[in-house]
Amino acid sequence: MFKDAQSDPAQLRQWLAATARKDREAFHSLYKATSPKLFGFALRILKKKELAEETLQDAYIAIWEAAAAYREQLSAPMTWMATIVRNRALDVLRRSHEHAELDGEKFDAAVASALEDPQSNPIDKLLLGAEAKALAYCMSLLEGSHRQVLAMAYYHDLSHTEVAQQLAMPVGTVKTWIRRSLDRLRSCLGKGDGV
Template sequence: MTTETDATDSFNYELALRNCAGGDRQALQDIYRQESRHLLGVALRIVRQRQQAEDVVHDAFMNIWTKAGSFDAALGSGRGWIYSVTRNLALNAVRSGAREVSVDEETAQALDAQSSLDAHAQVADAFDLRVSLGRLNDCLSRLEPARRNCILYAYVDGCSHGEIAERTQTPLGTVKAWIKRGMGTLRECMA
């Protein structure tokens, strides 16, 4: 009797990826049969919506097919590479907020009416907004450039701490500390 673990251990992910890079569609089908349900579980845990998770897995297999040539066994296992492709796509889907919500006609009209009221209120608050933005700009300018950049990368560009560490060539722990302390300084300055 062959267990699932035995089948995973005997499957040669590196060879399958090399074959995908060479245009072998059967290799992609083999990877799909071997891992699709597990990858769906990974995507579902991240995006929390079945349809979106299925889309992520579809896109992951498209990337596996088109980017299999970029896999380097010296950097890690083939199975790990496949999972990282899926995980990264799922995280990107969450970051981009690619969620659509369907509403009925009555709700859409209510949302439009609320948007009109909000727009009117925003005109009244435009002066307050300009004052707040001016204070924020002043407070940001008081931070050290490296800390300010980390905060802007996180809150304006939407970068993760790891991405910021990569961009700034700074250790991850340092980036986290800079953001935490910088946000504390901004809160004090804005109060």
């Protein structure tokens, strides 16, 4: 059903009209029918699966919120949605060029110094050094933009909203990146990969 619906502009227009009325089932149907193609489109622009997934998520939020603004006389439904995905993907690319990723060595040193307690004894420092190295190693496995968001939130003590404002990103994306990054750190540290 959804494969045919993807190429049926009339069905997509019906789902968009229902989505404009905040019909969740219609939106779900629209998503199932169009997301594979739009994900592929985002992936071609961004080259990274994770960024494409985030961009697609943001695009569908925008589609949900702007469905009432869709005008069938101006463009086909897939063209309209692809334009939203394209604009979101280009925003991600623009931000990634504007905000250089953190330098790995500088970041590792910053992690180590942030964790260091001046009151600790030599044994504590040795243990802390191993923990800091393990954390730095696991952090280095994260994508640069995710590492940056995590560092801003935890080492610079910024709220999710403040991180989002500084990086001109949606708060939802910041929260998702932080949650996923923390899960990856837990997994990496749990396996002892950084030791």
